[in-house]
Amino acid sequence: MVPHLRTALTGALSDIEHKMLAATPMIERWFRMEWQEHTPPFYSSVDLRNAGFKLAPVDTNLFPGGFNNLAEEMFPLATQAAMAAIEKYCPDARNLLIIPELHTRNPFYLQNVAQLSKIMRLTGLNVRLGSLSKDITTPTAINLPNGETLTLEPLERNGRRLTLDGGRFDPCTILLNNDLSAGQPTILENIKEQFLLPPLHAGWTVRRKSTHFKAYDDVAKKFSKALGTDPWLINPYHAHASNINFNERTGEDELAHTVEVLLKKITKKYKEYGITDKPFLIVKADAGTYGMGIMTVRSPDDVKDLNRKQRNKMAVVKDGLEVHDVLIQEGVPTIETLHNSTAEPVVYMIDRYVVGGFYRINGERGVDENLNSAGMHFETMPFIKESERRADDLGLLHNRFYPYGVVGRLAMLAASIELEKTDPNPENQIG
């Protein structure tokens, strides 16, 4: 089940959208069987691209930072899903500690933290925020643009436990909303008595996009076999290149060669499907996020003729993490626009449930570019009421968001498998 949200597209259904909508009972059963084998991450968000001819995930985030962009109607759904997750991990939980990102001056991010706290409070937990920042040495109230206040408290290590307030707040569960791009803080290591969700190896110190998309290859293949479709329709080609130093210009030739091979593969597929667009690739840091270290590549030369500015942009991502490994991903053009700006949907999930979505919009970027950059803003996807569904409007009659929810969940399933494979302590897994 995927809630009926309003997508930007309203015309005729594409082939893959149509196939998924028609196969709903098969698809839902397929997911139910998969969740018998795998445990979904506590929460996740997936950036999608709908090219018309294909619908694919381009990025899977295990520390979603945009709960503030979901429609208010989604909160009961999100809360119910969070209840199911808490019940699975730690039914006896009373107190929940949320560890947010360090950038405490971004009011949008802080509103995300406020909304996430609200959802977790509605599940019936006492929620407090513990900061990894050295600047937070006493409880610090931060005013949000909407008039609410957040209080960040300094994290304490009490033997094997993380606490707040001189040990007076002792959580059984710790929810990380910090992707650990800055490295794995010592204070979070060897926590055995408390549940850390998601686990440390979901952070960018361990996580690699190439590992995720390798897991997604298998998921897409298995799902497409069940649906009777070509896996390429939901899966971007990708490759991995390592030992690159953008500043010292090492590894460039190998990267250019990989780009060439991949562009040829896509060109072949484009011919097979009669697609006249020019293929392109997205090269991005294998670890890290926030739209840094990303470029659009249309020919092998594009990775050889980088100027100083481009090199600097690719060499270092968020929190100073150096880039030596990149994912080279088939670019999926988006056919979605909102207010005449390029748009891509983001699907939000808690546990195995789709709990909402929004559009990332960027008026300064083209359909073949990363939208997570200057000029970006977000627009909530609202619920569609039954009375609004009209037979003359295919986008409303069908739940056009359903295929987005399917692809989002497929990427989430890949993340589950990825986390199983990279778990340093596999015996701790909850089945």
Place this chain on the structure above:
Amino acid sequence: MVPHLRTALTGALSDIEHKMLAATPMIERWFRMEWQEHTPPFYSSVDLRNAGFKLAPVDTNLFPGGFNNLAEEMFPLATQAAMAAIEKYCPDARNLLIIPELHTRNPFYLQNVAQLSKIMRLTGLNVRLGSLSKDITTPTAINLPNGETLTLEPLERNGRRLTLDGGRFDPCTILLNNDLSAGQPTILENIKEQFLLPPLHAGWTVRRKSTHFKAYDDVAKKFSKALGTDPWLINPYHAHASNINFNERTGEDELAHTVEVLLKKITKKYKEYGITDKPFLIVKADAGTYGMGIMTVRSPDDVKDLNRKQRNKMAVVKDGLEVHDVLIQEGVPTIETLHNSTAEPVVYMIDRYVVGGFYRINGERGVDENLNSAGMHFETMPFIKESERRADDLGLLHNRFYPYGVVGRLAMLAASIELEKTDPNPENQIG
């Protein structure tokens, strides 16, 4: 977690409401621990009474028939909860058979069946309706007032399985929306290979209100101990009388004696809490539903001086079921009114989740009478948006529906324990 719905009450919180709202984290944890031990019924609805001085369940229905009365915003929540339930019982389910009540001429009930079917379809199941009625011998389309169509098909027994359409529709799961007041049909017996939800012993052929409220006594005691309150504040006193024949006037004296004892117990409690209302009782058939076989009793004489009409009313309930056993329940006056009519809330649950609610309203009945009678209608409880919550309106600032959701879930928990205790095949229980 309980969604924030609009209650009729908006004034200051009563003591018990206030205590429950303040203890939310404790309460939610308490429920999580209970659901580790007990399995909730697939779905349920609970009629509540808010007297101000107490807030208590008066009836628990395991075959809810008012899904059509829930606000449209509740459907995603209901669907997500149904997904969780299906996953627990039968993750490999493809086809779901719903068996509705026989009264196919009640358009309100049929709209309930249509909404329930819609919820189950949204979970990704193929849903069809099988009728127990002898009048349904071929697939029969029924037009609903809202323009939709329902198709009832004749049920078939194929060896150990129930099927439709000459065996072509072979469900793994059968959802009963028929309370079996008319007796347990042979066609439903010894179904071992398919999941029957809820189980046959949840029907009124086996179920007894007195057994339910005995289980509720224990639940209310345990919960109230955790909350630090008097269990009476959430639990109506009750007693049971058997071997009654209203037509032959046997068992009357015993009943009158029980009434006297119970009224004295309530009077004592009323004094303890300084309540100046006159106590009353509700006498109702121990098995059966639909507001039949119910009367308000204010003194022992009330059960001795029944006229012929009253006797007839009490002697037989729905589908001709004869009444020999009655539950004598402390009457809980309602302080809620809507449009100047007496009102009582009904809480809807799927699996362990509160998924909505509505008011039962009756302009022809008083605050101490059964509202499930001629003149009854329903009013949806809508969601309250965050922007609607104002500090000057206590009913909106707090989730006043929360205590209703708590009491609803307590009654649902009692039903779980009741079904465990009355299960003829306890080894089949899903833990």
